[in-house]
Amino acid sequence: MTRRIAGHAVLALLSLACLFPIYWLYATSLRAPGDVYDLSPLPWPLSIDSYTDALAKNDVLGMLANTATVALLTAAGQLLVGLLAAYAFAGWRFPFQRLLYLAFVGTWLVPFQATMLPNYALLARLGLLETLAGVIVPNLCSALGVLLLREHLMSFPKDLLDAARMDGRSSWSALWTVVVPSLRPVLAALGILLFITAWNEYFWPAMVLQRSNSVIQLGLRSFMGTEGNDWGPLMATAGLACLPVFALYLVLQRHIVNAFVRSGLK
Incomplete structure (x- = not known):
């Protein structure tokens, strides 16, 4: 006791x-x-003077909307790609499967500094610099998502998939009607992790949006200067930036707890 x-x-x-x-x-x-x-x-x-000052100096609400768009689309793209790739690696058998999986996951070990310049050059050729699409497109795939979802799918009961195929469902239909409903807690937990990662990203948006404060992370730097920081509006803007993440967690809290509970069950 x-x-x-x-x-x-x-x-x-x-x-x-x-x-x-x-x-x-x-x-x-x-x-x-x-x-x-x-x-x-x-x-x-x-x-509330700090909040009114921050809203007067910057389009904070617009930056929050842009940041939410980037984070939502990035997390959704990573979840979709991760789910499809993990489903293929866990449910199908094809030549060089293990080698391809190791190569796919190996990209997770490649530091961002090694790929940022090729990505930047490609975005420049595509004309996507200074756009939100330039921030989103290179991040639509996450090796971490594939790794985590594959581990969960490897323990998924194969009998359910066999029963779905016997009922005449295709692999695509079985994925969305059998597998995904059972993975909702896991997808919710992974989704909020990917969302927070994309929401907090600073370096890559700073490279792509060099002359723009269109996302909240870059808007924070407008309150920092060589003569000192404007701490009141800076803290107010940072406080507003935290609220969407808190709200998302409150909405998905039950699913996240279920994901942790189920992860301990065999």
């Missing part, structure tokens, strides 16, 4: 340590402009 209480106490302290930066972000954004550097734990008096 004592060990259990001690374990819960440690987890509570770790949770507070993880939550404190988020709390301080919103606490700073709600301070009056003259109190931004105040170290008191509770912001008082409360003020």
Whole structure:
């Protein structure tokens, strides 16, 4: 009993340590402009001047919409490609299957710095620089998604697929009517992971959208300067950037918990 209480106490302290930066972000954004550097734990008096200032200086809502578009399309593309590739690797048998799978997953080990210049040159030829499509297209495939989904599909009951084929369903129909409904928790957990990764991406959008602040990550840098940072609007914009991720997690929370529970069942 004592060990259990001690374990819960440690987890509570770790949770507070993880939550404190988020709390301080919103606490700073709600301070009056003259109190931004105040170290008191509770912001008082409360003020929304930082938010109104951020909205006045930048099209924050437009940048959030663009960022959501990029993150949603990137995550959806990676989920679709990962699902189809994992279904082929797990359910079919073809020559050089293992070698192709290892080569596919091996792309995950290639650092981004080795592929960014070829991708940039290709986007320049296609005329996709300074566009959101240029940010999305090179990221429509994720080796991580293929790896995780294949491992789940390898443990998928083959009897269900055989029964679906005996009912006259094609492989394509069996995928969407039998496999995908059973993988909803896994797809939800992987989807939010891919969405957050695409949402937080900074370096690649900064390369493609060099002269544009069309996504929220690049909009944050407009509050940073050589003479100092405008901390109030910066924290307010960062706080607004966190809200869609929080909302997505709340919507998919049940599926994510189910994915972790099922991952421990054999």
